[in-house]
Amino acid sequence: MSQTKGMYQPFEAGEIDTPRTPTKILISKIMLEEILKQQNISVSLTGEQLTDFANCLLVGAKAIYETKKAPEQYLTRKQTAEMLQCDLSTLWRWDKENYLNPIEVGGKRRYKLSEINQILRKETAL
Numbered sequence: 001m002s003q004t005k006g007m008y009q010p011f012e013a014g015e016i017d018t019p020r021t022p023t024k025i026l027i028s029k030i031m032l033e034e035i036l037k038q039q040n041i042s043v044s045l046t047g048e049q050l051t052d053f054a055n056c057l058l059v060g061a062k063a064i065y066e067t068k069k070a071p072e073q074y075l076t077r078k079q080t081a082e083m084l085q086c087d088l089s090t091l092w093r094w095d096k097e098n099y100l101n102p103i104e105v106g107g108k109r110r111y112k113l114s115e116i117n118q119i120l121r122k123e124t125a126l
Contacts, residue, residue: 074103074110083116 045053080100081088091111094100100119102109 073113074105075113075116077102077109077111080111080116084119 075083077088077091081091084090091100091102095102100111100115102111104110
């Protein structure tokens, strides 16, 4: 993509670390808007440029996803034991082993649903 008449001012969209070298991706916001208006577009990229562009998209999508995460949910000891199919004494032992630590809210123990799901994903991966 070439700049026409020097009218496009690039802005820094982010820095991507690739296995080869850190690469700064520069995109012209105005140029991108103009390209999106076109019906037929031809673009030539090297493999490295395509990889860097794909990484830039992934970083941006991850950032959007993380900002739109649902608020953390907390489960009781009983709910956690049922979900993990274990005994309450196992939850106590896991707390002592720092495997699954509860938080205390008003003297009551609660477990983060995200940490429980993480344990379940590890178990299914085995």
